[in-house]
Amino acid sequence: MYKTIRIIMAAFWLLAAMSVSAQDQRQRKPETIVQDVLAQMPTQNHDDFEREIGDLAKGAPQTVTILCRMLQPAEKACNNMVEYAISGVVSYASGHTQYAGAVRQAIEEAVSSAPDQTAKEFLQSQLRLIASDSKAIEYTAHAGAAPYAQLYDDIKAAGGNCTDIVLKALKSKDRAYRMQALKLAADYADDATIAKVCKKYKSLSDEGKEDVLGWLGDNKAVSQLPLVLKEIEKGKATTPMAIETAGRIGGDEAITALLAALQTDYSAQALNALKSVKGNLSQPVMQALQEATGEQKLALLSLAQSRRIKAVTPVVLEMVESNDATLADAALKALPGVITAGEVDKAASLLDKAADSKVADFQKVFMAAVNDLAADQRYSAISKAMKAAKNPARLYPALASTATDQSVSDLQQAWEKGDAQALQALVSSTNYKAAAPLLKAAQQGNEQALSAYVGLVETHETDADTRTNCLAKAMECAKTAASKTRVLNSLGATATRNSFILVGKSLDDKEVAYTAALAQKDIARKCLSDIDYKMLQADMDKCVAILEAHGKATGNPDGVYAVGEIKKMLAEVKPSPVYVLTEEEQKAGFEILFDGTNLDKWTGNKVGYIVVNGVIYVTANYGNESNLYTVNEYRDFVFRFDFCFTKPGVNNGVGIRTPMGVDAADYGMCECQILDHDDPIYAGLHEY
Numbered sequence: 001m002y003k004t005i006r007i008i009m010a011a012f013w014l015l016a017a018m019s020v021s022a023q024d025q026r027q028r029k030p031e032t033i034v035q036d037v038l039a040q041m042p043t044q045n046h047d048d049f050e051r052e053i054g055d056l057a058k059g060a061p062q063t064v065t066i067l068c069r070m071l072q073p074a075e076k077a078c079n080n081m082v083e084y085a086i087s088g089v090v091s092y093a094s095g096h097t098q099y100a101g102a103v104r105q106a107i108e109e110a111v112s113s114a115p116d117q118t119a120k121e122f123l124q125s126q127l128r129l130i131a132s133d134s135k136a137i138e139y140t141a142h143a144g145a146a147p148y149a150q151l152y153d154d155i156k157a158a159g160g161n162c163t164d165i166v167l168k169a170l171k172s173k174d175r176a177y178r179m180q181a182l183k184l185a186a187d188y189a190d191d192a193t194i195a196k197v198c199k200k201y202k203s204l205s206d207e208g209k210e211d212v213l214g215w216l217g218d219n220k221a222v223s224q225l226p227l228v229l230k231e232i233e234k235g236k237a238t239t240p241m242a243i244e245t246a247g248r249i250g251g252d253e254a255i256t257a258l259l260a261a262l263q264t265d266y267s268a269q270a271l272n273a274l275k276s277v278k279g280n281l282s283q284p285v286m287q288a289l290q291e292a293t294g295e296q297k298l299a300l301l302s303l304a305q306s307r308r309i310k311a312v313t314p315v316v317l318e319m320v321e322s323n324d325a326t327l328a329d330a331a332l333k334a335l336p337g338v339i340t341a342g343e344v345d346k347a348a349s350l351l352d353k354a355a356d357s358k359v360a361d362f363q364k365v366f367m368a369a370v371n372d373l374a375a376d377q378r379y380s381a382i383s384k385a386m387k388a389a390k391n392p393a394r395l396y397p398a399l400a401s402t403a404t405d406q407s408v409s410d411l412q413q414a415w416e417k418g419d420a421q422a423l424q425a426l427v428s429s430t431n432y433k434a435a436a437p438l439l440k441a442a443q444q445g446n447e448q449a450l451s452a453y454v455g456l457v458e459t460h461e462t463d464a465d466t467r468t469n470c471l472a473k474a475m476e477c478a479k480t481a482a483s484k485t486r487v488l489n490s491l492g493a494t495a496t497r498n499s500f501i502l503v504g505k506s507l508d509d510k511e512v513a514y515t516a517a518l519a520q521k522d523i524a525r526k527c528l529s530d531i532d533y534k535m536l537q538a539d540m541d542k543c544v545a546i547l548e549a550h551g552k553a554t555g556n557p558d559g560v561y562a563v564g565e566i567k568k569m570l571a572e573v574k575p576s577p578v579y580v581l582t583e584e585e586q587k588a589g590f591e592i593l594f595d596g597t598n599l600d601k602w603t604g605n606k607v608g609y610i611v612v613n614g615v616i617y618v619t620a621n622y623g624n625e626s627n628l629y630t631v632n633e634y635r636d637f638v639f640r641f642d643f644c645f646t647k648p649g650v651n652n653g654v655g656i657r658t659p660m661g662v663d664a665a666d667y668g669m670c671e672c673q674i675l676d677h678d679d680p681i682y683a684g685l686h687e688y
Helices: 030-040 046-058 062-069 080-095 097-111 117-130 134-141 146-161 163-169 175-188 191-199 206-218 222-234 239-249 252-261 267-274 282-291 294-307 310-320 325-338 341-353 356-370 375-388 392-401 405-416 420-427 432-443 447-460 464-477 481-492 497-504 513-526 533-554 558-571 583-588
Strands: 602-604 609-612 615-618 628-630 651-656 670-675
Touching (some): 030 062, 030 080, 046 062, 046 097, 097 117, 163 175, 191 206, 239 252, 239 267, 282 294, 341 356, 356 375, 420 447, 447 464, 464 481, 497 513
Antiparallel strands (some): 609 615
8 A cells, every 4th residue: 555645835936026115105295205305316326316306206296396495596505406306307207298297387386486586597497398388488488587588589589690689788787687698699609799799898897808708718719719818918807717718718829828827826727727728738738847936836736637747757756856845745746647657667666765654645656657557467567566675565555456366365475474464455455356365354353354355245246145145254253333234234235035034133233223124124125035924024023113213212214114114015925825635635645744834744954945935945055965854754655746946057856765864866766856957057968
């Protein structure tokens, strides 16, 4: 007589990903939405921007009305983030037309109550972007004060024949009106129009002259460069604007005039213009630097650094060793911007003999010298320099920057021989092979090494399970609140069951309980199907208590939002059912070996094989030879089960009539092989 056995094993199905949008569930008032969004501005990436701005659009018109009311007069200079948000929601609504009407309504109503003309013009410009018909465009054209609206209409109507209108506007005592005229005429600013405007230049006030000079710079009016250069030579009230305009127009003549202005009372303005002027500065700056004295020489060094003028490098290297401390310091500051790979040996020599107080500065110089070399060439150049140096440790940071395997090996050996500076350099390495010595240092209590190790794991370890294992090692080393927080934040971004278990242990640690609760919530949201319901419920209850207590103690609403996420999450998951035999199975003599709740009828590796939401979940690494066995032994049987995998390339099996603790394939009757035969790693697999 035979006995029929059945294991009712739920397949390893991936549950549908839970889509949890905290914003949708917050039940926030429009005022709260606005404050939350502004607190996130400017966002770090496009997805975050779209999410935050989308909340504003969905809350329009109320949210947009609140933003518009937050605009302040221009002189307070505090509208940047508000304008950024308004521009963002207008752009968003233009692409999501279901919100456009509400956004447009709010801005239309806000124009008339804008705090000043600048704010009004800003709102008008945004309204034009989202206008849906000619009526809205017409409205925005006339939304400002009557003179400005009329000026706008007149210039737009005259087009290329607007010169007389602009000339008339330049006589106005209202500077905003003059500036508006020049701005609107920019589209028609050909040489003829520019020449006509400049004919009136002498008759204008200094303020009017500055307006025209700025306009010439806006339009890159090369034809009027002689006028601009004369204004620089005069050294009057208009000179600063003339200097700025010359810088914007550019060219050899402008560069010569600006270099000359470095010797005047307007040297700061000239230096600023030279840092962005269009043209080749190498030869003029080289010549000027050789002839300059005093403050002009310092300004030229700053310019050479900013524009990375390599031609001056020999002169700057001489100045670094000057007895004039002020000049030597200025040259040292400029040197990283001009030095080339051709001066590596000189840079190494300067670093080797530098005073201790200047080592960091000369390290920057050396790094800049080798920076243009390929990594292997950099390593060779640095190794050569180290062999010749009296203070080779000063070159460790440069060695680490090569990120070569050999650099890690060299620094590790130096550290293991007792050189603490080598470990400091390893902390800055981006080579993942530095993780091993950094972990060793972390285990010895070095928190800087621990943070660097976690950073390398975050950057390089793409497999979530392996990353979790690495972070588990880091957590063992974390002794302070700061280091624990560092690891917990990384675990929170690593959604695995083991991460959940690991973070759960920190929920009882008062120093980091709040951080752990947020991390635990993020992990659970991303891998619900991997976490057993009972474990999930217990930890989430703890998280809710921690977050609510923190919110009451600090007034921070983030915890409230997180609690809302958790409650929604728990409402959507349920305990797995207890499996029972069907009537037909009962009659056939089947026995349930796994009912979805426990492994009571199994023995062996109950660490690698665990119960998770009605499945026997294999947590052991692939290739692990530790097995799970039935407690009872059976002679003749039918064994039924379901199997599923969530990762490609999986390899498992069912051993039939096998002794415990040995390889079922070799010592059992047979192994029923179960693997992902479609994966490329099994391309050469035979059916047998």
